[in-house]
Amino acid sequence: MSLNNDRKIRNRIAVLRAEWNLSQKQLAEELGVSRQTIHSLEKNKYNPSLKLAFEISLFFGVALQEVFQYEEEEA
Amino acid sequence: MEKTWIANLLPQDEYREKRLLYFIAEAVFILGVSLFLYLMVESFIVEMDMPGDRMALLCIGFLITYTTLRSTLTGIEYPDVASEKRYQKEKRLRIYSTIHFWIIFLFISILFKGIPSNLEETFDIGGSATFAAIFFFILNYLSLKKSYKKNKDLLDD
The missing domain is CATH 1.10.287 (Helix Hairpins)
Known part of the structure; x- marks a missing residue:
């Protein structure tokens, strides 16, 4: 069995950040990462480490699945 | 990041760390292919007899230059x-x-x-x-x- 390459990890970081009224810079500072990291995550250009994923969900106080979704890639 | 000594030489930010690792891997791959081609040419076509010190300098120079240029041109060195x-x-x-x-x-x-x-x-x-x-x-x-x-x-x- 191999990893399904048709499925991508998407996230709701931009939505949650907007709900919390935070800028990318503020969120980056809270998580101890660079703003480029947050930007790349929001644009789905980068998959975070499991540790950072947990840190993000812990920060927003929601379950991991509420931040990250494993979805079929759009055609 | 896994526990390895190289982690001490890499950026703390995981996005930058991963990008830099990719650039280093690209440089090593290109260098490996180039050395293989050199070996083939040297063994079967023409003897170039490049001195060892010059060869070592070239390899180190390429690794450093490629990695530096890639990270410079990508704009990941000053994320804030x-x-x-x-x-x-x-x-x-x-x-x-x-x-x-x-x-x-x-x-x-x-x-x-x-x-x-x-x-x-x-x-x-x-x-x-x-x-x-x-x-x-x-x-x-x-x-x-x-x-x-x-x-x-x-x-x-």
């Missing part, structure tokens, strides 16, 4: 420089670090070559240090400018 004020501050810091670099380069050159005894030797040591410092500054400046532009484009608020 997004305002004009911060950009100007970093630019000043780059000038100071270039001066430090020039002094250290000069000091090391004198350490290895000895104190220059005539004008020619002075120009040789001073010129090399100045040339290296200019190169160091241009590379840093380009990287800063590229990072600033990239970060400005990312501005969300």
